[in-house]
Amino acid sequence: MMGSSPMSQSVEMSAAAVLFDLDGVLVFSSASVHRSWTAWAHSHGIDPVAVLAAASGTRSVDTIRQVAPHLDAEAEATRLEAGQALDTSDVTAGPGAAALLESLAQHEWAIVTSGSEPLARARLRAAGLPEPKVFVTAEQVSAGKPDPAGYLLAAGLLGAPPQRCVVIEDAAAGIAAGRSAGMRVIGLGGGESEHLAEADVVAGACADLEVLREPGRGLIIRTTEGDV
Known part of the structure; x- marks a missing residue:
């Protein structure tokens, strides 16, 4: 949606992998x-x-x-x-997060979080969500978001080219990290949130995203509603 007035429409992105932020995307904490x-x-x-x-x-x-x-x-x-x-008694899964993860194979997704490994795992457990095969936490990078190191590490561990990765983020620092990594970014939150302005597409929540597979295109992430 960079540099243009947002309009609501369905958008499709082909990808080799989907890289999720944790807090504010998959879990609400x-x-x-x-x-x-x-x-x-x-x-x-x-x-x-x-x-x-x-x-x-x-x-x-x-x-x-x-x-x-x-x-x-x-x-x-x-x-x-x-x-x-x-302190996880009121940590919950984001709307549609469980269903979206269930639609992806283990080699197709990762989590890249600014939280420590113990904290991230505790919040996933509290939300009842599965742990990924590739789980990049604060301890694994020398520079945190907005530095792209975490997203580049996750792409490398999945064997996915950065330009074929889609990042799902809710914070300005994470959106900047994804874009600096050469990846396309879906910003979650919707509305008129200025911090989402640098995302390629804006959607309300994981519930507004669906995974498709098409011959010759592979994995497709479709926003069922959103701003571009």
């Missing part, structure tokens, strides 16, 4: 995220609004380095995410 970061910010005398804005789509360690460079970011992030991994 915003309440837990808000609680933990707000408590952390208050404990350090930092404005929680600024912290939550910085935390959107990025690794905890990178957020802490940005908002509190005087702290030991790695130690703080480890403690923060350990608490989040225990």
Whole structure:
């Protein structure tokens, strides 16, 4: 939808693999995220609004380095995410997430998350969603989103060319990472969200996406409704 007025229509993208962000795409964990970061910010005398804005789509360690460079970011992030991994009572699967994953073979999808491995696995379990064969977490990359390293690593592990991958994201940092990796990006959230402006296509949720297979085209991701 870059540089043009969005209009609602069905869009198809052929792909070798689909690379999912986790939080805000496959699982909804915003309440837990808000609680933990707000408590952390208050404990350090930092404005929680600024912290939550910085935390959107990025690794905890990178957020802490940005908002509190005087702290030991790695130690703080480890403690923060350990608490989040225990706070999953209201973590749920995103609309349509389970059905969308069921329509993909293991070699056709991966998760690329800014969360740590223990936290990501805890949220998947809480949401009742399957774990992927390829699971790229914060510990596996030297630079987090918006750096493309995570998405490029996932594509390589799946054996899929970056230009044949479709990224599904909800945050500006993740959308930027996918585009920097040379991949096409579906932004989830819909509406007039400015942070989705750099996505190739915008849809409301996983429920608005379906997987098709056609001879000669392979895997097809179709948006049943969305903006381009």
